[in-house]
Amino acid sequence: MKILVTGGTGFIGSHTCVELLNEGNEVVIIDNLYNSQADVVEKIEEITKKSVKFYEGDCCDEAVLEKIFSDHNIDAVIHFAGYKAVGESVQKPIMYYENNLMSTLALCKVMAKYGCKKLVFSSSATVYGNPNSVPIHEDFPLGPTTNPYGTTKLMIEQILRDVFVSDDQWSIALLRYFNPIGAHDSGLIGENPNDIPNNLMPYIVKVANKELPVLHVFGNDYDTHDGTGVRDYIHVVDLAKGHVNAVAKVLKDTGVDAYNLGTGNGYSVLDVVETFKRVNNVDVPYQVDPRRPGDIAECFASTDKALKELGWKAEKGLEEMCKDAWSYVSKVKKV
Ligand code: NAD
Ligand code: UD1
Secondary structure (H helix, E strand, O other), rough: OOEEEEEEHHHHHHHHHHHHHHHHOOOEEOOOOOOOOOOHHHHHHHHOOOOOOEOOOOOHHHHHHHHHHHHHOOEEEOOOOOOOOHHHHHHHHHHHHHHHHHHHHHHHHHHHHOOEEEEEEEEEEHHHHHOOOOOOOOOOOOOOOOOOHHHHHHHHHHHHHHHHOOOOEEEEEEEEEEEEEOOOOOOOOOOOOOOOOOOHHHHHHHOOOOOOOEEEEOOOOOOOOOOOEEEEEEEEEHHHHHHHHHHHHHHHEEEEEEEEEEEEEOEEEHHHHHHHHHOOOOOEEEEEEEOOOOOOOOOOEOOHHHHHHOOOOOOOOOHHHHHHHHHHHHHHOOO
């Protein structure tokens, strides 16, 4: 099958391209390199020993999308392209609504025009807002979201549901990711933000690497086993494999369905810090600070639906996530 991957040079997109190629698919990438580098394409090719067609372009630009669809017979699309920084979305809501919504609308328009109606969309556990209980099931109430980034995901889910109502030939999987971390075990692709990271694992890595002095643990007075926030961390390679199964599902059926992609296990901030230190034999100094506004105590997925309907479940544990996150950054540092 020939799969168009928007945002394919990004963190999750690049790992997904590897898994798609490993399974014998052809891959076409469109990315405007807003948050990634072009050399990721060569890294994907180096890992898989297969070639990839890359278009540097913006998904809001219908003309570029039309060019891709007229150059290739695309069987299905995975739509990763978008902005994802929660804090920045509060500062720049228009930029977030414009990019995340317009890229999706342009994509759907061009897909419909070329008769390709198989779509896998990158949503987020953030659409559940503050859940009443854990584990979180897909039929839990959605929202209210706490920031414009999360609202774009909720709005896009609704837009895609409306698209299906208008034309039942569409087949759409809404994948709600929990907390993706780690990197490919080749050490060639991974996540290494240039700015000060907002998320836990990239921050830990920078402290371990002595680029930042200390990890700030946001609160130790939550109702959890050690008082720090609990999340469902998932290895990015497991997450990528979930996309391969989701593509198979949308190719086979029609409809619109949401799936949690998580492990179903919750780990606290201190569980992650201690595991990272132990498996990598490095120090991660930390101090406890007040809670971060908007954070919830505990968030982890029910994974039953993804197992039943996609035939997918995560395999890798926290130790592997911590090892792979560190080996990618140590390798980048050596280059
Ligand atoms: P990323 O920033 O690494 O990748 C996104 C890619 O999209 C980047 O390469 C960027 O250059 C590209 N892009 C952005 N806007 C574009 C546009 N208009 N046209 C073309 N390319 C564009 O992010 P990621 O972590 O790989 O996330 C991928 C998707 O998954 C995003 O939609 C994100 O919101 C969603 N998601 C991520 C997480 C997470 O924790 N990483 C969690 C839940 C959902
Ligand atoms: C983040 C996003 C959310 C997205 C989710 C999955 C934010 C505010 N929210 O949520 O929209 O759906 O990732 O990708 O970015 N922590 C610290 N110190 C730090 C960083 C984090 O103690 O420097 C703690 C947090 O309080 C939380 C846990 O670590 O308990 C995980 O935080 P983070 O990695 O930011 O992810 P989420 O808050 O789950």
